[in-house]
Amino acid sequence: MDTCIICNDDIQNGSNTVKLREKGSIGINNASIESCYQDWSACAFTLRRSYVNPIVIKGLIRKSTSPALLATPPTLRSEKQFSFQEDCLFCVLEFLEDNDDEQLTVKDLVDRMKALCGDEAYSQPYMKQKVQEHYRTSILITELNGKENVVTFRxxxxxxxxxxxxxxxxxxxxxxxxxxxxxxxxxxxxxxxxSMPVDKNYYPSNNDILSHEKHIPESLALFLTVLFSEKDASLTISSIGQAIMQATRPRLVIEPLQLGLAIQMHHMFGSRFLVDTLSNMGFCSSYSEVQKFETSAVISKQENTSNHYDESHCLQYVADNVDHNLCTVDGNNTFHGMGIISCITPAI
The missing domain is CATH 1.10.12 (Lyase 2-enoyl-coa Hydratase; Chain  A, domain 2)
Structure with a gap:
């Protein structure tokens, strides 16, 4: 059965399906001329009702004359798929450079990467390989102060x-x-x-405070000795030298004289403002470090005491507060304190 070349509908019994008037014929002729068709039958077959629209015809002409698309169109940087391993590695390396004063190990870098990308983190051998590939000869990974795979800049x-x-x-x-x-x-x-060995797991002991000259390197001690004019400036050299070391590696070391002065000032005056002010000037440890030391001292003392008594002993803690109307450092004319003791019977 034949179909109409204009509307593509079936022609039934040779009857007229669409009545084409003069205005419609003019439109089809113009469309045929603009679409560059030489054969009318081909034009009529291609041009359906929507193709008589001049705007559509111009679009088809522009599309046919436009240059061919590239086989591999360029992609924007923002369209690149995010890779956890490649992108998070740079964050880990930046963390290493910002904390180069600490003795970071390869395991510390892997833990840092796990915090960023979870299970996508590198293994320790592969992390070591990537760090060496990135820094080449400017990095050194070796054992230092009993710690394996310590990453230090050469x-x-x-x-x-x-x-x-x-x-x-x-x-x-x-x-x-x-x-x-x-x-x-x-x-x-x-x-x-x-390069000096450090251990922040334990606070300095009394012997560390007394042997203060052992906690500064020889080069720093020589520099301060030449700089000062006193005949016996060992304590001055040690105190200023330890202050320099504390400022050089603030997150890794706790210098004995710095901590001892902070504890003494807190014990004598009980002023947080005074301790923190001296700490900001670099003369002693912070008030929060003093609180951590006191808490650790209580726990350590309790552990030492618990090793000397058993079920046959009776242990009781006795605590009381005290108020004194004194002219204290804070100017409030009141001193508040609390003391606690442990009583054990029979005596040990």
Whole structure:
């Protein structure tokens, strides 16, 4: 059965299906001319009711004359799929550079990556490989102070002196040469401070406070000895030297004289403002560190006492508060305190 070339409907019994008037014929002829068809039958077959619209015809012409699309269209940076392992690795490396004063291990870096991307984190051997590939010769992974796979930047004394030698070969003014020499001396002292063994799991003991000169490196002690003019400045050298070490590695070390002074000031005056002010100036530990020390001391004392009594002993804690109307440091003319003792019978 034949179909109409205009509307594509079936032609039944040769009867007229669509009556084409003069206006419609003009529109079809114009559409045929604009669409560049030479054969009318091909044009009529292709152009249905919607194709007589001039806007649609212009769009088809523009599409046929437009350049071919690229086989691999460029993608925007924002369209790149996020990779946890590749992108989180840079966050881990940035964390390493920001905390290079601490003795971070490969395991610490893996734990940091697990906190960022969970199960997508690298294993320890692969993390070690990626860190070495990124930093190459400027990184050193070795055992240090009993800890395995400690990641440190290769800033040894020989490297510092070699860099100073290369800088000294350049033509500089006397002022620039002096600044370069001072920076080299500071880098040497800082490198030796970072190489000293530290352990933040335990607070300094009384012996550590008494042997204060053992807690600063030789280079720093020599520098301060030359700097000070006193004949016997051992305590001054130790106190200022430990303050420098505390400022160099604030999150890793607890210097004995710094902690001892903070405890003594808190015991004598009981002022948080005073302790924190001296701490901000770099003279002692913070008030929060003093509180942690006191809590640890109580727990440690309790553990030591519990080892000396059994079920045959009776232990009781007795506590009471006391108020004194004194002119204290805070100016409130009142001192509030509390004491607690443990009573054990029979005596041990």
């Amino acid at each position: 800033q040894t004394a020989s490297t510092i002196i070699h860099n100073f030698y290369k800088e000294s070969q350049l033509k500089k003014s006397d002022e620039d040469s002096k600044l370069c020499l001072l920076k080299t001396a500071a880098a040497l002292i800082k490198s030796e401070i970072r």
